[in-house]
Amino acid sequence: MNLILETPRLLLRPLDLSDAEALFEMNKNPNVHKYLWQKPEVVIDESIKVIEYVQRQYAENKIGRFATILKETGEFIGWTGIKFVNDHVENGNTNFYDYGYRLNVKFWNKGYATEASKAWLDFGFFQMNIKEMNAYTHSENGASNHVLKRVGFNFMEDYSDKDGVIWKWWQISKQSQ
Template identity: 30%
Template sequence: MHVFLETGRLVLRAFTEAESDVEHVYALDNDPEVMRYLNGGRPTPLEAIRTRTLPAFLHDYPGLGTRGFWAAEEKTNGTFLGWFELRPLDEHSAAVVELGYRLNKAAWGKGYATEGSRALIDKAFTDLGVEHITANTMTVNAGSRRVMEKAGLTYLRTYTSTWSERVEGCEHGEVEYVLTQSDWENGRKQ
C-alpha cells in the first residue's frame, strides 16, 4: 500500500485495481445522499466505476509527480471513508490544482474532510510546487462550502454551468473558492 499522506486520524493512500477499492467507490457513488450535489443522487453503474472512475484515480500526473486522487482510510482501523483529490488542472503543471473530497455519510460531521484538505494543502504548497488551489461546489452545498472555508480557502465567485441532467439546486449556480501559496504562507505567520 503506497501511503501518500498521514494525518492524526487519516491515511491517504494510492488507489489500486483491487476489487475492494472498486467496491468501496461503487458503494460511495451509489449513496443518494453522498451524490446529491453531484448528480442528483442517481446511481452510478459498476461498469462506470471500473472503466472511468478507477482509471482516473490510478492516473499519474507528470507535472505534479504523483497521482491526483487518494483513498481515505481511518488511521486506527483502516475503514474506508472516501477519497480526496488534489489534481492539477493542466496535467503537465503543478501551478494550479483542484481540491476535492467525497466521504461516506458515516464520516460526515467529524472533521475528516477539513483535516484531509488541510493536510493536502500543506503538502501542495510545501512539497509539490503548487501556486494556486481551487475548489468548487454547488452554491447550495453548505457543508462542502464550510469545509473549504475551514481549510483556509476563500470565496472567489458564483458561476453557472450547463448540467447534462438537472440537479436540485443547480439553478443557484456553483461557487469557486481559492487559496494561493502567498495567502497560505501569510496565514501561517499569523
C-alpha cells in the same frame, strides 16, 4: 504512485482497484450525489473506470485523488486530494490545480474532510510547490463550503454551469499559508 500521507486519524494513499467495492458503495448513494450531478453509480464497473481514470492522472500529472482510509479501522471513507484539471474547462479555467473530496455518508460531520484538507494543502504548497489551488462546490452545499472556508480557501465568485446550476469558485494561494 507510491506517495502516502498521514494525519492523526487518516491514511491517504493512491486509489487501487481493490477500492472499487467501497468506492461503489459510496458512489451509488443518492445522498452523496445531492450536490454533484445527481447521477449515482448503478454498476461497479463505473467505479472501476473512475479508479482507472485517476490512475492515468497519477501517471500523467503525478497527482490525483487518493483513497482516504480511517487508520483506526482500515475503512475506506472516501477520496480526497489534489487533481490537475486539464481535461475540461471549469468556470472558464483549465490547467489548474483543484482540491476536492467525497466522503461516504456515514463519515460526514466528523472532521475528516477538514483534517484531510489541511494535509493536502500542506503537501500541495510545500512539497509540490503549487502556487495556487482552486475548488468548486455546489452553491447549496453548506458543509463543503464551510470546510473550504475553514481551511483557508477564499470565495471568489458564483458561476453557473451549462445546466444553469450555480456553483461557488474558491481559491487559496501558497502566499496565504
